[in-house]
Amino acid sequence: MTSAAVGARRAPRRDAEENRTALLDAATIALGSDPDASLEAIAAAAGLSRRAVYGHFATRDELVAASVERGALRLAAATADVERDDARVALALLGARLWDTVEQVRVLASLAVRGPSLAVVGEALAPVRSRLLAIVTAGAASGTIRDDIQAASLSRLIEQAAIAVLVEATESGFSRDDGHRLVMLIALSTAGLSAHEANELIDATPELHHPLPEDAAL
Amino acid sequence: MTSAAVGARRAPRRDAEENRTALLDAATIALGSDPDASLEAIAAAAGLSRRAVYGHFATRDELVAASVERGALRLAAATADVERDDARVALALLGARLWDTVEQVRVLASLAVRGPSLAVVGEALAPVRSRLLAIVTAGAASGTIRDDIQAASLSRLIEQAAIAVLVEATESGFSRDDGHRLVMLIALSTAGLSAHEANELIDATPELHHPLPEDAAL
DNA sequence: AATAACTTGCACAGCGCTGTGCAAGTTATT
DNA sequence: AATAACTTGCACAGCGCTGTGCAAGTTATT
Numbered sequence: 001m002t003s004a005a006v007g008a009r010r011a012p013r014r015d016a017e018e019n020r021t022a023l024l025d026a027a028t029i030a031l032g033s034d035p036d037a038s039l040e041a042i043a044a045a046a047g048l049s050r051r052a053v054y055g056h057f058a059t060r061d062e063l064v065a066a067s068v069e070r071g072a073l074r075l076a077a078a079t080a081d082v083e084r085d086d087a088r089v090a091l092a093l094l095g096a097r098l099w100d101t102v103e104q105v106r107v108l109a110s111l112a113v114r115g116p117s118l119a120v121v122g123e124a125l126a127p128v129r130s131r132l133l134a135i136v137t138a139g140a141a142s143g144t145i146r147d148d149i150q151a152a153s154l155s156r157l158i159e160q161a162a163i164a165v166l167v168e169a170t171e172s173g174f175s176r177d178d179g180h181r182l183v184m185l186i187a188l189s190t191a192g193l194s195a196h197e198a199n200e201l202i203d204a205t206p207e208l209h210h211p212l213p214e215d216a217a218l
Numbered sequence: 219m220t221s222a223a224v225g226a227r228r229a230p231r232r233d234a235e236e237n238r239t240a241l242l243d244a245a246t247i248a249l250g251s252d253p254d255a256s257l258e259a260i261a262a263a264a265g266l267s268r269r270a271v272y273g274h275f276a277t278r279d280e281l282v283a284a285s286v287e288r289g290a291l292r293l294a295a296a297t298a299d300v301e302r303d304d305a306r307v308a309l310a311l312l313g314a315r316l317w318d319t320v321e322q323v324r325v326l327a328s329l330a331v332r333g334p335s336l337a338v339v340g341e342a343l344a345p346v347r348s349r350l351l352a353i354v355t356a357g358a359a360s361g362t363i364r365d366d367i368q369a370a371s372l373s374r375l376i377e378q379a380a381i382a383v384l385v386e387a388t389e390s391g392f393s394r395d396d397g398h399r400l401v402m403l404i405a406l407s408t409a410g411l412s413a414h415e416a417n418e419l420i421d422a423t424p425e426l427h428h429p430l431p432e433d434a435a436l
Numbered sequence: 437a438a439t440a441a442c443t444t445g446c447a448c449a450g451c452g453c454t455g456t457g458c459a460a461g462t463t464a465t466t
Numbered sequence: 467a468a469t470a471a472c473t474t475g476c477a478c479a480g481c482g483c484t485g486t487g488c489a490a491g492t493t494a495t496t
Contacts, residue, residue, distance in 0.1 A: 010440050013494050019442085038483065050484090052443055060484065113331050146413035149400065153386055157404060160382035164375055172371055182367065186375060190404065192413030195364035228470050231464050237472085256453065268454090270473055278454065 020056045022046040027067040032106030039063075064111075065120045071105045072124030078212075079128055087139025088188060088201055092208050094132060095162055095187040099180050100212045102166050109163045132159060139191065146192025154191070161190045180211045238274045240264040245285040250324030253332055257281075282329075283338045289323045290342030296430075297346055305357025306406060306419055310426050312350060313380055313405040317398050318430045320384050327381045350377060357409065364410025372409070379408045398429045 026045035030037035039060055043050045057063040078097045084090040098105070111121045133155040139145025146154070165186050169179040181202065188198035202208050244263035248255035257278055261268045275281040296315045302308040316323070329339045351373045357363025364372070383404050387397040399420065406416035420426050 010495065013441050015494070016442060039485095040483085049444055051445075051486095054485070055442065058485090148413055148417060149403065153390055153400075156386055157379070157382055160385075161375070161379050161408070164378035164382070167378075168371055168374055182371075185367065186408065189407050189410060190379070192407060194412035194415060195366055195410030197412060199366060228465065231471050233464070234472060257455095258453085267474055269456095269475075272455070273472065276455090 016056075019046070019048060019052070023048065023053060023056055023063065024067050024070055027063055028071060028104065028107045031064065031067060032110045035110050067107050068111060068120050068124050071108045072128075074104045075101050075108065075125075076127050079131060082131065087135050087142060087144050088191070088193065089205055089208070090135045091132075091139065091145070091158070091187050091191055092184040092202065092205070094128075094135065095165075095183040096180055096208060096211070098162055099166070099169075099183045102169075102179075106166070106170075109166050112159075112163065129155070129159065136191070148192075158187050158190045161186050176211050184208060234274075237264070237266060237270070241266065241271060241274055241281065242285050242288055245281055246289060246322065246325045249282065249285060250328045253328050285325050286329060286338050286342050289326045290346075292322045293319055293326065293343075294345050297349060300349065300353075305353050305360065305362050306409070306411065307423055307426070308353045309350075309357065309363070309376070309405050309409055310402040310420060310423070312346075312353065313383075313401040314398055314426060314429070316380055317384070317387075317401045320387075320397075324384070324388075327384050330377075330381065347373070347377065354409070366410075376405050376408045379404050394429050402426060 023042065023046045026042050027037075030042045030045055039053050040050045042063070043053050053063065057066065075098065078101045079094055082090055082093050082097060084093065102109075108121060108125060112125065133151060136145055136155045136158070137151045140147040140151055140154075149157070162183055165179070165183045168174075169182065174182065184202055185195070185198050188201065189195065193201065241260065241264045244260045245255075248260045248263055257271050258268045260281070261271050271281065275284065293316065296319045297312055300308055300311050300315060302311065320327075326339060326343060330343065332339075351369060354363055354373045354376070355369045358365040358369055358372075367375070380401055383397070383401045386392075387400065392400065402420055403413070403416050406419065407413065411419065
């Protein structure tokens with residue numbers, strides 16, 4: 001019964017899915033630069049009317065949440081394999097992977113900065129945050145990362161420092177390579193390495209040298 | 219002619235000035251935790267009606283600007299004497315002074331995070347920012363502060379890192395002394411010192427040991 | 437070619453906010 | 467005690483936004 005089931009519905013149109021994605025893309029960009037961006041603005045950026053948004057998302061919050069969630073999934077995917085014996089390397093790598101996904105993740109940064117206003121963001125970022133905390137804890141235990149700051153605090157400070165680099169990078173127009181190195185440097189510095197040690201570590205670790213090639217979206 | 223000048227007006231009432239100050243205080247606190255706080259909320263916190271606000275400030279923006287400006291003046295005053303031969307010490311001291319004025323300055327932090335949305339903040343912070351940039355530049359020249367990151371970028375990153383400490387401190391409920399040390403540590407780390415070097419520097423420099431006593435307001 | 441799926445445009449209600457006018461009240465100053 | 471200074475409370479206009487209904491259009495699927 002391919003075409004005549006009880007209450008059968010024709011398959012959704014292909015362009016609907018495309019429009020949904022366009023809305024998420026537009027929301028990611030728009031909310032990234034202004035967390036209060038209006039639906040009008042987002043819809044326009046997606047090439048749709050405001051009214052059409054409601055064909056895909058019941059409320060504005062739902063669209064925002066979907067955008068955040070997609071970003072978080074991408075970030076989680078990009079950082080899933082970051083486990084290294086040396087906590088410093090793991091940390092640098094985590095930063096680098098963050099950098100590699102900035103464009104797709106900027107919503108997170110911009111909304112994360114807002115603080116506790118949006119619970120969705122917290123939930124969405126949870127896996128990455130716990131990975132960071134694990135790295136910091138392990139590093140402190142093995143002596144490769146500072147232990148003069150409580151691990152929980154330190155990992156939040158590193159997170160904020162990394163976000164600051166993303167912002168700085170987009171405002172100062174850094175190249176892909178510059179940003180890639182900078183985010184690692186700042187993460188390592190916050191973690192207690194000297195500038196010299198951070199640079200040496202990066203230079204001595206080939207896998208830290210180049211950004212991931214931009215690849216297929218999730 | 220003490221009482222009968224042409225068009226003479228009675229002196230403003232003492233409580234009017236008090237109410238104005240109460241509004242600024244309330245705005246500083248309210249905007250610090252939510253940059254979009256309503257006039258209703260601010261007025262209530264100041265023990266006044268929303269309508270009364272307009273007796274002191276023509277628009278909401280004017281109130282916000284006044285609050286920001288007062289915070290900036292206090293911060294500038296608190297950091298006016300920060301000039302030291304050792305750029306590292308100067309940097310740590312700048313962070314410490316920031317910490318000493320957090321309560322009065324939280325508006326700045328919360329609005330500064332918002333980015334370019336509010337030009338007032340940028341102008342208000344200008345003097346402190348240029349002092350920070352000067353310190354970073356001098357330190358890089360003399361070799362006490364890292365020079366692998368462009369001074370302009372580095373000083374912005376240090377600023378953001380310091381703000382992150384303020385936020386972290388209020389959320390984790392640090393003591394005055396803990397926050398005092400933490401903001402210095404993070405500033406120095408971002409500037410390129412190792413955790414060990416940062417701690418040693420602080421320990422070896424008496425003037426960095428204790429927060430300023432809380433003193434008279436501006 | 438028929439039809440369901442999707443979009444558009446308009447109109448409208450509603451929300452939460454800012455800013456204003458005004459009359460009636462309260463409080464500090466003289 | 468008189469009076470100017472200030473506050474309150476209410477009512478109202480207006481703004482920019484979200485969310486909804488509906489009729490008319492367009493576009494992909496069958």
